[in-house]
Amino acid sequence: MSEKLKIIPLGGLGEIGKNMTVFALGHDAFIIDTGIMFPANDMLGVDYIIPDFQYLRDRTDLKIHGVIFTHGHEDHTGAITHVIEAFPGTPIWATPLTAGLVEVKLRNAHLLGDTKINKFNAGDMIDLGPFMVESYHVCHSIPDCVGFGINTPYGLIVYSGDYKFDNTPIDGKKPDYAKLAEFSQRGVLMLMADSTNADQPGWTPSESIVTEAFDDAFKVARGRIIVATFASHISRIQQVANMARQYGRKLAIAGYSMTENVKMTRQMGLLDIPDEMLVDIGRIDDWPPEKIVIMATGSQGEPAAVLGRLATGRHRHLDVEVGDTIIVSAHTIPGNEEMVNRTINRLFQRGANVIYDPIAPVHVSGHARQEEMRLLINLVRPHYFLPIHGELRHLKEHAKLAIQSGISADNVFVVENGVVIEADEKGVRLGNRVPGGYVFVDGHGVGDVGPVVIRDREILARDGFLVVVADIDQQSGELLYTPEIITRGFIYLREADELLQQVKEVFTHVVEENHDESLNKLRSLAEESIRHFLYNETKRRPMTFCVINEH
Known part of the structure; x- marks a missing residue:
């Protein structure tokens, strides 16, 4: 029985950014793009977000033949240092400009010796194990951009990358319409196309x-x-x-x-x-x-x-x-x-x-709008269609355009990160789901900041914290000194003397009433009592901690 082709989007589907897609056939695979995403405003302290490629770590049987890049923007290249660090020895293929940008990242991360950067030009073929990948020139907001025609045992898959049909580009290099037409003549199994501007009618203006x-x-x-x-x-x-x-x-x-x-x-x-x-x-x-x-x-x-x-x-x-x-x-x-x-x-x-912008047209999008998307679909005439690179609303709109352009609704897939698309002799269908979430990068920490830490940071940002420090007698359980209170981001200390004195009284009362309890139990009771008191008095919930030392 022949091995199934698996397409695993690890980033870029259901979001803007961190584009990364794995193509796997049996024990062989390659990756298109390794991007980052900027954090949302509520992701406090997070520098950027990279794709979750735990699937690749778990597939120890998989030989990754290389990472190929569509272009040099951060949302397509920014995570390359993390990928090479995880999979040293994996080769890279990129056009000259993209290769130069990637080289700078790898050099700064002291990882240049862990990979080989292979340069290619639009129109070149890339041999990646069982995959023969054909590159073709596309227009975007950065030079040296390409899309790919991926030859698989089950048919040709066209991967658009970020594109628009700019007939007056700054560098004079127009889209490769001839290659797209050639793909169509050979027959295209599936088109995977950029959806960023799928909700915008018309054509994207020229650079x-x-x-x-x-x-x-x-x-x-x-x-x-x-x-x-x-x-x-x-x-x-x-x-x-x-x-x-x-x-x-x-x-x-x-x-x-x-x-x-x-x-x-x-x-x-x-x-x-x-x-x-x-x-x-x-x-x-x-x-x-x-x-x-x-x-x-x-x-x-x-x-x-x-x-x-x-x-x-x-x-x-x-x-x-x-x-x-x-x-x-x-x-x-x-x-x-x-x-x-x-x-x-x-x-x-x-x-x-x-x-x-919009005060003056000092910037134009590098992404196709609806009429260009229709043109690409009609040029390529795929049997199946997978919208990529966009939030869910963009993917949905792009899917509508594909159906309007004549592709059967049963052959259009709208999926988010982690949903595996499988192809074999019988066609293309949806498979299982693998992890495809966020990995937060905070300083030198990669993945050690999760939702719980982010939620704690939100609470600290909103309500601050309060710490009570006290010493008690080990034998009698009685307070040795007046408790000390440390607080930040909760209340202005110079105007809080009365409230803080009341907190000390609440803490003292808990200690006096529960001096026979264990230290952990006493700490828990004191924290709960103080939280309850503070909410009743201020309608705020600062993070509250009690540090109790026995002497």
Whole structure:
């Protein structure tokens, strides 16, 4: 009996971000993309989220022939260090720009020696064990993007990656319509296509309209111009460099990740910025404000990134000056709206003129809208359809488009992370479910912060904590000294003398009434009594702890 083909989405289905998909046939497998996701506002202290690839850890019989990348954005590459750390020796395949971005990550994590990075160009074939993968060029908001045609024993599967049909791209490289038509002629078993903009009608505008918007902004700017975007948005950096050259301005790069990416892409010849145009961020005061452009990170309102530090006056080299023009050239990732809006408001407060979408078209989406999605479906004409890369609402809308385009409703699958799709001689169907949840990364900790810790952080953020420290006599169980109270985030100490005195009285009463109880029982009774008292008095529930020492 032939082995079933299994497609296991570990990220990107039912959410925006952390895209990662495993293709497995018997004991052989490969991975498409290893992305991260930004935490939601209620995920306190979490730096980012990576896919749960415990399924791969458990499948010790599985040979992973490689990780192949569609493009270099963080939601497709950001978790590569974690994957290589878990599976050292796994080779990587990527287009030149993506390979360079991935190399920077691996070098910073001291993991370059644990893998081999193989470069390929759009149109090349990639041999991954029993899989022969054909790459083809797609347009997105970063150069060197590809989709894949995956040849399997049961038919051809087309994986779109992030795409849009941009016929006037900045780099002049148009979508590979011919390859898509060729796939169709050969027969496509299943199409797996990006769903990010499935709820938006029409066509996504071309990247070229951003150049016009930048031109309008540069014409009227009288002071410095600061452009914030993703550190990996190389085509946007090139557009800004072109504008700086046109208007006789110097260009400075702010932010470690963007600086590293610019250095790498210039060495590769993928970014055209003359040496004489670049200036060190620490020396921008050597030129008048009207002669400076600064590229910066922080377009998602991240507090630690350059724009977030500028908004709060915490950047060591830069400060917002009255007359600065700040352009936020990035789409706000769902969940980041509050942080982005707060950052923009603070920049206005500090005297800057902030330009952002939809005020001006300084950014366009890199993802297809409904008419482009219909075009892809009609070009490829798949027998089965699996919408990927989107929240559940996006996947549902994309599924409707597929059915409207003539694909049988029985052959359209809307699934979330962890649901296995199986293919064999009889066709494609849904299989079992494997873990496909969140793995939180907090500092150097990976996966050691779970829902319980997040819930505790929410309570601490909302109500604070209160600790009672006391010493009791080991023999009699009586208090030796007046209890000490430590509290943070709960009540303003200078105005809480009466309340805290009452807490001491509640604690003392519990000790006096229960001095025959064990230390653990006494601690539990005291904490419960204090919690009950505090809620009755304040209608708040701070985390309450009693530290009782016997002497």
